[in-house]
Amino acid sequence: MDLEALYQEIILDHYKSPHGAGLREPFEAEVHHVNPTCGDEITLRVHLDGDTVADVSYDALGCSISQASASVLSDLVLGKPVEQALATQAEFQRLMQGRGTVEPDEETLEDGIAFAGVAKFPARVKCALLPWMAWKDATAQAAETKENA
Amino acid sequence: MTLVAGQETGYDVARIREDFPVLARRMADDKALVYLDSANTSHKPQQVVDAIADHYLLHNANVARAMHQLGAEASEAFETGRDKVAAFIGAPSRDEVVFTKNASEALNLVARVLGDATGEHAVGAGDEIVITEMEHHSNIVPWQQLRDRNGATLRWFGVTDEGRLDLSNLDELVNERTKVVSVTWVSNMLGTINPLAPIIERAHAVGALVVVDGSQAVPQIPVDVSTLGADFVAFTGHKMVGPTGIGVLWGRYDLLAQLPPFLGGGEMIETVTMDRSTFAAPPSRFEAGTPPIAQAVGLGAAADYLTAVGMENVAAHEQAITAYALKGLQTVEGLRVVGPSEAVERGGAISFTVDGVHPHDVSQVLDSLGIAVRAGHHCAKPAHLRFGVQSTTRASFYLYTTEAEIDALVDGIERTRRFFKV
Numbered sequence: 335m336d337l338e339a340l341y342q343e344i345i346l347d348h349y350k351s352p353h354g355a356g357l358r359e360p361f362e363a364e365v366h367h368v369n370p371t372c373g374d375e376i377t378l379r380v381h382l383d384g385d386t387v388a389d390v391s392y393d394a395l396g397c398s399i400s401q402a403s404a405s406v407l408s409d410l411v412l413g414k415p416v417e418q419a420l421a422t423q424a425e426f427q428r429l430m431q432g433r434g435t436v437e438p439d440e441e442t443l444e445d446g447i448a449f450a451g452v453a454k455f456p457a458r459v460k461c462a463l464l465p466w467m468a469w470k471d472a473t474a475q476a477a478e479t480k481e482n483a
Numbered sequence: 484m485t486l487v488a489g490q491e492t493g494y495d496v497a498r499i500r501e502d503f504p505v506l507a508r509r510m511a512d513d514k515a516l517v518y519l520d521s522a523n524t525s526h527k528p529q530q531v532v533d534a535i536a537d538h539y540l541l542h543n544a545n546v547a548r549a550m551h552q553l554g555a556e557a558s559e560a561f562e563t564g565r566d567k568v569a570a571f572i573g574a575p576s577r578d579e580v581v582f583t584k585n586a587s588e589a590l591n592l593v594a595r596v597l598g599d600a601t602g603e604h605a606v607g608a609g610d611e612i613v614i615t616e617m618e619h620h621s622n623i624v625p626w627q628q629l630r631d632r633n634g635a636t637l638r639w640f641g642v643t644d645e646g647r648l649d650l651s652n653l654d655e656l657v658n659e660r661t662k663v664v665s666v667t668w669v670s671n672m673l674g675t676i677n678p679l680a681p682i683i684e685r686a687h688a689v690g691a692l693v694v695v696d697g698s699q700a701v702p703q704i705p706v707d708v709s710t711l712g713a714d715f716v717a718f719t720g721h722k723m724v725g726p727t728g729i730g731v732l733w734g735r736y737d738l739l740a741q742l743p744p745f746l747g748g749g750e751m752i753e754t755v756t757m758d759r760s761t762f763a764a765p766p767s768r769f770e771a772g773t774p775p776i777a778q779a780v781g782l783g784a785a786a787d788y789l790t791a792v793g794m795e796n797v798a799a800h801e802q803a804i805t806a807y808a809l810k811g812l813q814t815v816e817g818l819r820v821v822g823p824s825e826a827v828e829r830g831g832a833i834s835f836t837v838d839g840v841h842p843h844d845v846s847q848v849l850d851s852l853g854i855a856v857r858a859g860h861h862c863a864k865p866a867h868l869r870f871g872v873q874s875t876t877r878a879s880f881y882l883y884t885t886e887a888e889i890d891a892l893v894d895g896i897e898r899t900r901r902f903f904k905v
Contacts, residue, residue, distance in 0.1 A: 335511040335851040337902070341844075346903070372843060373860040373867075373874050395873045397843035398903075461843065 339451030340458070341398065348445070349398040354408030358391040363475035367468040369460050374400050376465055380472040382480060387411045387419050390469060399449075399458050404465035406445050416473060422446075423470050430459050494796045500883050502528035502788075514853030517888045517895075522671055522699060522832040522879030523857050524721045527785075531724055534784035538777045546776055547750055557776060564779030565766075571786035572716070573707035574733055581732040581739070581766040582774050586698040587621035589717035589732035590665070592769060593694050594625035596742045597663060598633050604692060604741065608634035610662040613691075615640040615648055615677075616869050617670045620862040622696045626665060635662070642869050646673040646822035653685050661691040668700035669830040672863040672877065673822030674805070676700070676830055683712040692738070698722060699830055702881070703801045705794040708733050720778060724882075725785030729778035732769070739765035746771040789882075797882045801831040804880045804889065808833055811893040812878075817905065818896065821870045831880035834861065837896060839905030842876040848899040849876075854892055 361379035368375045374396030381389035390411055394404045410426075411419035426446055429438045434454035438447040452462045500506050503526045508516045518526065538560055544553035546561045562577075569577040583589040597606045606612060612626050616639050630637045638656055641649040648666075657664055664686040669676050679695060686693045695713040700706065702723035708716055715738075720729040744751055744762050748771030753761040762768045789797060806826035812818055817838030823829045837845055846858035857877045860867050867873060878892055 337848060337851045340847065341902070371859065373864065374843075375873075397841040399843075401841075455847075458843075458847070 336451065336454075340455055342448040342451060344445050344448035345398060345402040348402035348405035352394075352401055352405035352408075354390060354392070354405065354412065355394070356391055357393050358389060361389065361391070361476070362479040363472045365468050365472040365475065367464055367471070369396075369400075369464055372397075372461070374461060374464055376400070376404060376468050378404075378465065378468040378472050380469065380476040382416065382473070382476050385416050387414055387416060387473070392465065392468075394465065396464065397458075397461055399452055399461040400464045403449065403462045406449075407465050407469055410444060410446060411469065416477065420470070420473070423466050426466055427463065429453060430462050494792075494800055496800070496883060496885050499792065500885075502530065503883055504529065506883060510853040511851070512853075514851075517852075517854040517891045519878040519880065519884070519888065519892060520855045520857050521702075521881035521884070522722070522877065524727070525702065525724050525881050526883070527724055527726065527781075528788055530788050531726065531781050531784045535726060535777050535781040538780045543777075545773055561774065561776045561779045564781075564783035567783035567786040568731055568779075571706075571790060572701065572731075572733055573709045575709050576736050578764070578766055579708075579733055579736050579739065581734065581769045582779055583730040583732055583769075584728055584775065585721075585730040586696065586717045586719035587625075587730070589719075589730045590621050590694070590696060591625045592732055592745045593663075593665075593715050593717070593734075594629045596745055596769075597692070598629045599743045600741070602741065603690075604662065604738070606633055606635050606662045609660065610635045611638055611658070611660045612636070613638050613640070613657055613661055613664045613666075613686075615666050616642045617646075617648070617673055617675065617863065617866045618665075618667055619671050619696065619698065620864070622665055622667060622694075623865065636660075640666070642673070642866065645824070646670070646675050646870075647828075648675070648677050650678070650681060653681065657682070657685045657689060657691060659689050661686065661689055663692045663694060665694035665696065667696040667698075669697075669703070669832075670822070670863075670866070671699050671832055672834050672861045672866045672875070674830045674832040674834070675823055676704075676828040678828070679711065679713065687712070699832065702789075702797075703830055704798045714738055720782040720785065723782075723785055724788055726778045726781040729775040729782050731782075734765070736765065739769070744771070745769050748772045750774075792882060800882055800884075801880060802826055804884050804886070805829060805831045805833070807886055808878065808880065808889045808892070811889050812896070815893060815896050815900070817900070821867075821872060821875055831884070832877055833879070834875035834877040836872055836875055837900065837905075840899055840903045842874045844903065845876045845896065845899050848902055849892070849895045852891070852895045852898070854895050856892070 376394040378392040542556040544557040546558040692714045694715040697718040701718040716733045721727040751771040842858035
C-alpha cells in the first residue's frame with residue numbers, strides 16, 4: 335500500500351498551512367456539507383464579483399485529505415472567471431472518480447495533481463471531493479442570487 | 484503458547500485463534516492482519532461457518548410453513564437456535580427471544596410498539612422517555628421518532644468527564660412521568676460499563692420500563708436476563724462471533740404478550756380476513772415474514788462456541804487485554820483516551836485522539852501496516868460532541884486479541900506520528 339502516493343508532501347503542506355481558511359464577508363451564498371459516514375464537515379462561502387470568483391472562505395473539520403483539498407481549491411478558483419473555475423472543478427472531480435486511471439492535467443490542476451494518488455483509495459475520494467462539491471453548490475447558489483438581485 | 488487470562492483458566496488465545504481462519508491472513512505488502520475492530524463486527528469461527536453451510540447445503544427449507552421432511556428439519560434447526568440463545572442469556576422462556584435483523588431493529592421494535600400500545604405501558608403526550616448521552620444512534624433515533632409521533636418528551640443522562648454516566652440527577656430525571664428508560668450496558672465508543680442496577684431500581688419504582696442495549700455487552704460479559712431486572716435487552720449476532728442479518732430482542736413474556744405487533748405479514752398472524760387480522764402469541768407476533776433461518780442456526784452455533792470457551796473467561800480476557808492496551812496507549816505522546824482511562828467497569832473498546840493527526844489519517848496509516856481499527860464518530864455523535872471531538876480512532880478487542888497485537892497498535896501509532904511529523 336503506497337502511503338506516499340496518498341499523502342504527497344504537497345498535501346501535507348497544504349494540511350499544515352491551509353490557504354484561504356476562515357469565514358469572511360461579503361458572500362452571496364453559504365453552504366454546509368457533511369460526509370455522513372465519517373463526519374467530516376465544511377462550511378463554505380462564495381463571493382462573486384461579476385463573473386469572477388472574488389472570494390472563497392471556509393471552515394472545515396476533517397482529515398488531512400479534505401483539509402488540503404479545501405486549501406488547493408482556494409488556490410485554484412480564487413480570482414478566476416466562474417466558467418473557468420467550474421471547468422477546474424469538473425477536471426478535479428474527473429481525476430478523483432477515475433479510480434487512478436486518469437492522467438491529471440497539471441496546467442489546470444496545479445497542486446491538485448497531488449490528489450491523483452487519493453483516487454486509488456476509494457474510501458478517501460469523498461474526503462477530497464467534499465470541499466469541491468460544497469464550492470460547486472455554493473457557486474450555483476451565489477450565481478442565482480446575483481441573477482435575482 | 485500465549486496464556487493471557489492465566490494458567491488456571493486454561494485460556495489459550497493461540498488455540499482460539501486457530502478457529503478463526505481470517506486471523507491468519509496476510510494483507511497488502513504481506514503484512515499480518517491485526518484486527519482491532521471487533522466492536523464493529525467480530526470475526527466468525529470455523530464452527531459457526533460450518534453450521535451455516537451445513538444448514539444451507541443439507542437442511543434448507545422454509546420454516547413453520549413447509550410440511551415436508553426438510554421443512555421439519557429447518558424448523559427444528561431454527562427453533563434450536565432460539566433455544567440456544569435463550570439458554571445463553573438465561574432467559575426463563577424460549578418464547579421471550581424474538582429474532583430481528585439486528586440490534587437496531589430490536590430497539591426500533593420496542594420504540595414502535597410502545598408508541599402503538601394502549602394501556603399502562605403506552606408512551607404518549609406528556610410522557611417522558613429517558614436515554615443517555617453515550618448511546619449509539621440506534622438507541623437515540625428510534626426514541627426521537629417516537630417522541631415526534633406521539634408528543635412525548637425525550638430526556639437524557641449526561642456523561643462525566645471520565646466517561647461515566649452522571650447519575651447525580653437520577654431521581655429527578657426518572658420520575659412519575661417516565662414511561663421508559665433505554666440505556667446502553669456497554670458504550671461502543673467510551674467503553675464504559677454502566678451501572679444498570681440503580682437505574683433499573685429507580686425506573687421500576689416509578690413504574691417505567693427499562694430497555695437495555697446489550698450490543699457490546701452480550702458478546703463480552705456473562706449475561707443472565709433472569710436476574711438482570713431489565714424488561715427488554717437488545718443485541719446483535721454479528722458482534723458475538725455469529726452471522727450478520729440476525730439480532731435479538733429479549734423481553735419479559737408478560738410484557739411481550741401485552742404489546743401490539745411490529746411489522747405485519749406472514750407467520751405473525753392468528754387469522755386473517757379481508758377485513759381484519761388477529762395476531763399470534765410472542766415471539767411469532769414480532770417476526771413477520773420468513774425469518775433469518777440460517778442466521779439463527781449460526782447464532783446458536785456462536786452461543787455454543789462462546790459457552791464452550793466460557794463467558795467468564797471471555798470477560799477476564801477482555802479485561803486483561805483492555806488494561807494492557809490502556810497502559811500501552813498512554814505511553815504515546817499526544818494520545819488522549821476518550822472514556823475511562825482505567826480498566827475498571829470498562830469494556831474492550833478504546834477511542835482516542837492523537838494530537839496533530841486526524842483519526843482518518845491515523846486509521847489510514849495503521850491500515851497500511853495491516854492494523855484494522857475504526858475512525859469516525861462510531862454512530863455516537865452526541866458522545867463525541869460531549870468530549871469536544873468530531874471523531875476518534877477506536878481500537879476494540881475480543882476473545883482472540885493478543886498482547887502482540889496491542890504492541891503492534893502502539894508501534895503503529897508511533898509510526899503514524901513520525902509520518903505526519905508531529
